Amino acid sequence: MSDNTIEMLLQKKILSEYKSNLACIQQIAKGSSDLLVNEFLLSGLPAALLCCEGMLSTSIITELILKPITQIRMKEPTADNIFSYIQNRQLYSTDRSEAKTYEELFRFLNSGFAVLILEGALTALVFGVQGYDKRGIDEPSGEDNVMGAKDGFIEVVRVNMSLLRRRMKSPQLKLELFVKGTKSQTDLCLCYMADRVPQKLIRQIKERLNEMELESILSSGYVQPFLENRRGCLFDTVGTTQRPDVLCAKLLEGRVGLLIEGTPFALVIPKLFCESFQTMDDYCYRPSYSTLVRWIKYVAFLVAVLLPSLYIAIALHHPELLNRTLLLILAEAEENAPISLTAEAIGVLLIYEIIREAGLRLPKAVGGAVSIVAGLIIGDAAVSSGLISTPMLTVTAIAVIAGFVVPDLAQSVTLLRLAFILAGGFLGLYGISLLGVAVLFNLCAAESFGFPIMAPLAPFYPEGMRDTVTRVGFRKMQSGDFTVEEYHE
Amino acid sequence: MNKIRSGQLFTVLLTCAAFTFLCQSAAFTMEGVFGEGIAAIAQILLCIPIVFLYRGGFSFSAYARRHQLLPLIFIGYLLIRGGVSFVRLQQSSSALSLPISGDLLAAGLIALVCLYTVSLGIHALARSSTLIFGILMFALIIMFIGAIPQAEPQNLSMTPEDSIWQGFLRGMYRADELILFFMLLDFCEKKQFRTAAAIFTGKFALAAYFALLGMAVLGNRMKQSAHPFFSTIAISQPLSTQRADALYLLIFVMLCVIRITLFTVLAAHLLRLSFPKIKYTSTICLGIMLAISAGAAMLSLAGWWHLAALAVLALGIPLCFLLVQKRGGVKA
Known part of the structure; x- marks a missing residue:
């Protein structure tokens, strides 16, 4: 059967004749082995309970749905009467709905719902009995912290929604669930605090998401480009987080979160550049220490970007800027190097990137071995053979380590x-x-839905300095009632 | 074009002005400081009709959309002053010991960066100026820390070779900010007189800072110095074992880019408004500026022509508009 025929069938409304209905469903699902059809008589009428193998809990479906349904005995068994009885008198599942088209039916079916079709019924009843295997809630791997919560998002959007709700019991927290992706039918959840978020932002985000015509959404990276505002921006204008506590804090500041089924990351809109230097731990430590840590991060960022280039520029073009002792050390070290400093630096950095990529993709056990080979054998051998000078290796290593301080x-x-x-x-x-000026202009030009990402530095908001240049205590912060709307231009 | 804030107008014009102080070739003198002070007062006074004109509902952009001659004069002025900025960059590059052979190449690279920065618009320029102003302030503090051990207060004395009148003229020669203020106020949210006062007071403060520090540090060496600012920073290093010239080079480049970007953004904007069919306006403007700088031998960097242009563009034209506006004749 061609794709077009399936598409046409999916758009059709559910038929009242049971046999035609079942035939149509089986025709659409032809070739899929995971569709389970349990046919039985429901108060004398032919019925079937459909489900997708592996997507639901067999014990729940047996105990809560199949068993009670087969025991229904009615004097006047019509489809309407039975459905009305089930809907109003029997509470098999808290999550119940109706499907009117085959498209809806299959979306429910493939999301782990059990679907009941019945002779004479123009709709199908669906019961939320999802019970597929999922990863347990554990500590986020990319956003470790010392004193904050240890739970992170997982791949199931509904679990992620519950993680948010547990922290924010206010009814102002809205969790809007919708489906995107013509083939994948992925659940997306837009989260925001109704009393804090700028309504224009919500509207714009929805418009952007509606523009999306993706077939499938398999990770947050599929959606992110549709929420980014400008091409050519060097830094992300949409943030990501694996932590529900971080997302809650962002929502309280009037931002919007987007949870995506199948990815343990939430997207945060808008993202400010200064947020890359903030962690949950900052708000657990004493303000003075947090301020120090924050400044260390700023310095680390500059070191990560500029140190190798400054070293090369000064050593190659401006040796007069160095004092004599340092100059002699560097000259001695670089004297025997066979290649130019620039090529040496690029070579070392590329080797580092290759090793990092290898360590990332390989199984953890082998990844450790790669680190040993790279760090001890290649590093040591390269220096001893004179291929790479010790100062260059030191400078590159410092820059790389400094980069780890701001993983974002x-x-x-x-x-x-x-x-x-x-x-x-x-x-x-x-x-x-x-290049520095060009990067600075690029940063200052970047906006996310009208929010300049360099705020509160450029444009300058003195109030914003209390969580940027310093980190004031919560006694002062609680009086602020800050929302990101203040930065909108 | 987007709106900019009063604070951003302040930082844009001050960073723009700071570049001319860095490139100054005339010696710093006490008379010069007094002259700058009087020039600052004159500039503040010249801002009064401009502010009144805008408060009366005038819009330069709206005017430029309907007329071509007057915007063309402003475009010409901006292009020439942009070209002069390139010349200043080339002249100062020797003091900076740039690792590039050929001054024109240095200017070309700046033009390349400006081509990119101009494409980002005046909003990016205004926001960047805030950060660059912060970096400038940091550099001035570093400069001060380095200069204090070298400074000799007895060097701060009057000199018979200069006069307050000459200092005043020098101050007015580089009063580009007045015309830029006239044009930028169109994009400013609030047309406040105090912004103008703050800008020109700040400009005077910068001039006085550079001059007093330079005089105190250089003393008699001032006469031999081609670029007093660079001579001052060469002597006043904050650390005994490590030079901090990289910071000043960064500042110099940033201020240069801000200044040329500003001239180009405004010139290209006017060109687009007056001649909507012309494309690549920024590239054309930057190309003309570079061409002007290439033929700079024929141009006087600061002179009577600039004073005359100032008198016409920053005083004559706003006053004429104001008079016509009072009679109810200006629609824009």
Whole structure:
């Protein structure tokens, strides 16, 4: 059967004749082995309970649906009477709905619902009895912290919604569920605080999501580009988080969250650049210590991006800027290096990226071995053989480690580091300054739905400094009632 | 074009003005400081008709949409001053020891970056200026820390070779900000007189800071210095074992980009309004600026022509508009 025939059948309304109905369903599902059809007589009328194997709990469906349904005895058994009886008198499942078309029926079926079709009924009853295997809630791997909560989002959107609801019991927290992806029929959940979020933002996000014509949504990366505002921006304008506590904090500031079925990441809109330097731990430590940590992160970011390029620029083009002792050390180290400093730096960074990628994709046990080979054998051998100078390796290692301090910006940092190395290598400090200005303008031009990502620095909001330059205590913060709408331009 | 805030107008114009102080070739003198002070007062006074004109409902952009001659004069002025900024960059590049052979290449690279920054619009420029202003303030603090051990207060004295009148003229020669203020106020949310006062007071403060620090540090060496600012920073280093020139180079490039971007953004904007059929306006403007800088030998960087242009563009034209507006004749 062609794709078009299936599409046409899916658009049809459910038929009242049981046999035709079942034939149509089986025709649509032809070739799928996971469709289970349990045929039986319901108060004398032919009926079938359909479900998708592996998507629901067999014990629940047997105990709560099949058993009581087969025991129904009515004096005047018509489809309407039976459905009305089930709907109003029997509470088999808390999550019940009706499907009117085959498209709806299959969406429910493939989402783990049990579907009841009955002779004479123009609709199908659906019962939420999902019971598929899922990963347990555990600590997010990418956003570790010391004092914050240890639970993270998982791949099931409804579980993620419950993680939010547990923290935010206010009815102002709205969790709007909808379906996107013509083939994958992925559940997406828009989360926001109705009393905090700018209504225009919600409207714009919905418009953007409606523009999406994807066949499937398999990860947050599929949706993210539709929410990004401008091409050519070097930094993300849509944030991601694996932590429900972080998402709750963002929602309270008037932001919008988007949960996607099948991904343990939530998208946060809008994202400000300064948020990349904030972690949940900042709000658990003493303000003075948090401020220090935050400044360390700012410095680490600059070191991660600029240190190798500054080293190259100064060593190659501006040695007069170094003091004599340092100059002699560097000159001695670089004297025997067979390749130019710029090529050396790019080579070291590329090798690092290759090792990182290998470590990431390989099984953990082998990944550890890769680190040992890379760090001890290649690193040591490269320095001893004179291929790479010790200062260059040290500078690169410091820059790479500094990049780990702000994992949120890792992609941009990697690209910028290479670009700055090239600029510094060819044009010295002048090149670095030129590229620096271009990056600064790029950052300042970036907006997410009218929110400049460099806020509260540019445009400057003195009030915003209390959680950017410093981190004031909660006694002062509680009086703020801050929402991100203040930054809208 | 988007609206900008009063604070952003302040930082845009101040960072724009700071570049001219960095590139200054004339010696810093006490007379110069007093002259700058009087020039600042004059500029503040010249802003009064401009602010009144805008408060009366005038819009430069709306006017430029309907007329071509006057915007063309402003475009010409902006292009020439942009070209002069390129010249200043080339002249200063020797003091900065840029690792590039050929001054024109340095200007070309700046033009390339400006081509990108201009494409991002005036909003990005205004926001960036806030950050660049912050970095400038940080650099000035570093400069101060480095200069204090080298400074000798007895160097702060009057010199017979200069006069307050000459200082005043120098201050007016580089009063581009007045015309830029006239044009940028169109994009400003609030047409406040105090913004103008803050801008030109800030400009004077910057001029006085550079001059006093430069005089105190350089003393008699001022006469031999081609670029007093760069000579000052070369001597006043905050750390005894490590030079901080990289910071000043960064500042220099940032201020240069801000200034040229501003001239280009405004010129391209006017060009688009007056001649909507012309495309690639930013590229054309930057190309003309570079061409002007290439033929800079024929141009006087600061002189009577600039004073005359100021008198016409920043005083004559706003006053004429104001008079016509009072009679109910200006629609825009």
